[in-house]
Amino acid sequence: MEIDYAKIGLKVGLEIHQQLNTTAKLFCSCKPELFKEAPEIVFLRRLRPTQSELGQVDPAAYFEFQKGVRIRYEANRETSCLVEMDEEPPHPLNMEAVETVLTAALMMNAEPVDEVHVMRKTVIDGSNTTGFQRTCVIALDGCIKVGAKRIPIQHASLEEDAARKTGDEEGGKVIRYRIDRLGIPLVEVATAPVINSPAEAQEVALAIGKILRDTGRVMRGLGTIRQDLNVSIPNGALVEIKGVQELELISRVVEYEVQRQLNLISISEELKKKKMEAAAINEEFVDVTDVFKQTKCKVIQKALEKHQNVKAVKLPKFKGLLKRELMPNFRLGTEMADRARFWGRVGGIFHTDEMPAYGVAAEEVEALRKAVNASEEDAVVFVADAPENVADALRAVVERAREALSGVPAETRAANADGTTRYMRPRPGAARMYPETDIPPSLITNAFVRRVRQNLPEPAEKKLERLMKEYSLNEKLAKQIADSEHSVLFEVIVKESGVSATTVAAFLTETLKALKRDGVQTEKVSEEQIKEIFRRVGSGELAKEAVADVFGWLSKHESKSLRDAMNALGLKMFSKQELEALVDRVIATNKQSVEKLGKNAFGMLMGLVMKEVRGKASPDDVGTLIREKLK
Numbered sequence: 001m002e003i004d005y006a007k008i009g010l011k012v013g014l015e016i017h018q019q020l021n022t023t024a025k026l027f028c029s030c031k032p033e034l035f036k037e038a039p040e041i042v043f044l045r046r047l048r049p050t051q052s053e054l055g056q057v058d059p060a061a062y063f064e065f066q067k068g069v070r071i072r073y074e075a076n077r078e079t080s081c082l083v084e085m086d087e088e089p090p091h092p093l094n095m096e097a098v099e100t101v102l103t104a105a106l107m108m109n110a111e112p113v114d115e116v117h118v119m120r121k122t123v124i125d126g127s128n129t130t131g132f133q134r135t136c137v138i139a140l141d142g143c144i145k146v147g148a149k150r151i152p153i154q155h156a157s158l159e160e161d162a163a164r165k166t167g168d169e170e171g172g173k174v175i176r177y178r179i180d181r182l183g184i185p186l187v188e189v190a191t192a193p194v195i196n197s198p199a200e201a202q203e204v205a206l207a208i209g210k211i212l213r214d215t216g217r218v219m220r221g222l223g224t225i226r227q228d229l230n231v232s233i234p235n236g237a238l239v240e241i242k243g244v245q246e247l248e249l250i251s252r253v254v255e256y257e258v259q260r261q262l263n264l265i266s267i268s269e270e271l272k273k274k275k276m277e278a279a280a281i282n283e284e285f286v287d288v289t290d291v292f293k294q295t296k297c298k299v300i301q302k303a304l305e306k307h308q309n310v311k312a313v314k315l316p317k318f319k320g321l322l323k324r325e326l327m328p329n330f331r332l333g334t335e336m337a338d339r340a341r342f343w344g345r346v347g348g349i350f351h352t353d354e355m356p357a358y359g360v361a362a363e364e365v366e367a368l369r370k371a372v373n374a375s376e377e378d379a380v381v382f383v384a385d386a387p388e389n390v391a392d393a394l395r396a397v398v399e400r401a402r403e404a405l406s407g408v409p410a411e412t413r414a415a416n417a418d419g420t421t422r423y424m425r426p427r428p429g430a431a432r433m434y435p436e437t438d439i440p441p442s443l444i445t446n447a448f449v450r451r452v453r454q455n456l457p458e459p460a461e462k463k464l465e466r467l468m469k470e471y472s473l474n475e476k477l478a479k480q481i482a483d484s485e486h487s488v489l490f491e492v493i494v495k496e497s498g499v500s501a502t503t504v505a506a507f508l509t510e511t512l513k514a515l516k517r518d519g520v521q522t523e524k525v526s527e528e529q530i531k532e533i534f535r536r537v538g539s540g541e542l543a544k545e546a547v548a549d550v551f552g553w554l555s556k557h558e559s560k561s562l563r564d565a566m567n568a569l570g571l572k573m574f575s576k577q578e579l580e581a582l583v584d585r586v587i588a589t590n591k592q593s594v595e596k597l598g599k600n601a602f603g604m605l606m607g608l609v610m611k612e613v614r615g616k617a618s619p620d621d622v623g624t625l626i627r628e629k630l631k
């Protein structure tokens with residue numbers, strides 16, 4: 001179905017978060033890195049229950065829900081200290097990070113604030129050991145142009161990243177977080193909600209991503225960038241979608257969310273036509289354990305073995321609606337299951353729209369319908385689990401069913417890798433912020449702003465033009481270099497090595513990409529080493545054909561030198577004499593053909609000699625020598 005987004009009044013706002021490539025974290029001097037090994041330090045804390053930030057959900061219920069949850073934090077000494085563990089106050093704000101955000105902000109024409117005030121924003125999920133996230137506005141009211149359209153930038157802020165969730169235990173009662181990521185500086189850029197189509201949302205995100213990259217001081221790679229989207233349509237609701245990890249996924253996420261909202265709106269219209277009212281959906285949970293005494297359904301069997309029970313609730317006039325697809329492979333029933341999982345800590349729900357299935361027999365469905373007194377038009381949802389979980393899960397199902405009458409619930413959702421989304425939590429009210437009393441405000445002086453403004457990175461288009469002109473690169477290579485993280489390195493290498501710009505550019509873009517694809521850990525070779533490789537190429541000690549091999553070897557032997565690499569690979573270059581002797585020998589063994597072909601023997605000889613000396617002599621030198629000999 002083709003959707004006319006302008007006509008339906010779609011509005012999208014973006015929040016782009018990207019990690020900064022600083023030498024230390026935001027409020028301490030720990031390394032801003034993640035670790036893969038087993039943790040050196042583990043500590044357990046209770047989740048701090050909070051009654052704020054609850055939106056439309058019953059605060060008392062949410063408080064109770066959080067009360068039993070404990071958090072297991074994992075750390076190592078290199079990436080965490082007492083600050084991350086909330087055992088020591090934060091150190092002064094990292095000004096290197098402030099400068100980077102200021103740089104990006106000025107590139108987006110934003111107005112710097114005079115004083116940076118660190119604020120605390122309540123966090124309810126345990127991802128911050130303190131119970132809040134620290135954040136500070138660096139600049140306000142910017143704007144960028146995307147195509148012909150002016151996109152207002154509401155603010156550019158500096159935030160601390162949260163701990164990363166690595167799993168949970170005991171049915172969600174213990175959540176595991178690694179605090180290595182906690183405190184890594186993030187830039188946050190928020191646009192006004194002026195975006196009107198999925199494609200435009202993606203374009204704007206790419207434009208902002210590019211500006212951040214142009215600062216040269218943001219981290220690269222999956223997990224370093226996260227987008228949050230605010231999506232709304234008239235008669236729908238404002239839905240916040242968190243954690244889209246790839247810029248390329250944004251248009252699909254928006255597209256699916258619009259589909260979901262339109263389908264929910266049409267479901268609510270159908271229910272209204274049937275004269276359904278919220279009051280008709282009752283929290284009457286009927287124990288139907290007996291119905292399933294002999295069941296072949298594995299999930300229910302397992303629950304009964306643990307002496308848990310099965311309870312059901314009737315959703316009047318919902319028959320057929322639970323299997324209605326809202327977005328690909330995602331139905332109204334899926335939304336109810338998400339809610340039940342979240343609030344009831346259950347594995348999932350069963351409903352009659354998908355019955356008989358999962359080993360539940362037709363007779364059992366009949367008995368179930370009878371037990372809850374369901375008519376032909378009604379749907380029945382049932383859950384098998386511990387009694388308190390069953391009750392919480394069914395309550396969440398009833399709440400979601402009631403919301404279906406009014407259309408789209410305002411909520412916070414999390415992005416899945418395929419572009420669909422899942423329920424995350426109720427949408428909080430206005431973000432509650434309060435001042436961080438442990439950190440005094442930092443000044444952004446005029447002199448500071450002036451210095452940053454004078455050193456702003458070259459805008460991307462200008463840079464592209466200059467690279468093509470100054471280095472005679474073709475447009476494709478120039479674009480790749482301008483976009484790459486090595487654009488500064490490129491210019492340094494060309495200037496100091498004298499190697500042709502095209503050779504250096506092709507290596508830093510295409511060759512590195514190919515090596516990475518082949519599993520070479522390209523980040524293990526330092527910029528210094530790359531520079532040295534090209535210095536040797538420039539001086540004729542190393543053939544440019546051997547650069548990739550040398551690079552690959554160095555990536556596997558971290559503490560070794562370039563000299564070691566060349567020795568190990570047998571890449572000693574031929575001396576002039578050795579090369580001459582070789583050329584003489586090749587000519588002698590092919591005497592007849594050479595005499596027959598005369599000057600036209602060049603190509604043949606070149607091929608034969610290069611076969612023996614590839615990587616050990618430059619083709620230019622070989623060519624010159626052969627030409628001399630042929631005379």
Ligand SMILES: [Zn+2]
Pocket residue numbers: 025028029030079080081082083084
């Ligand atoms: Zn630290």
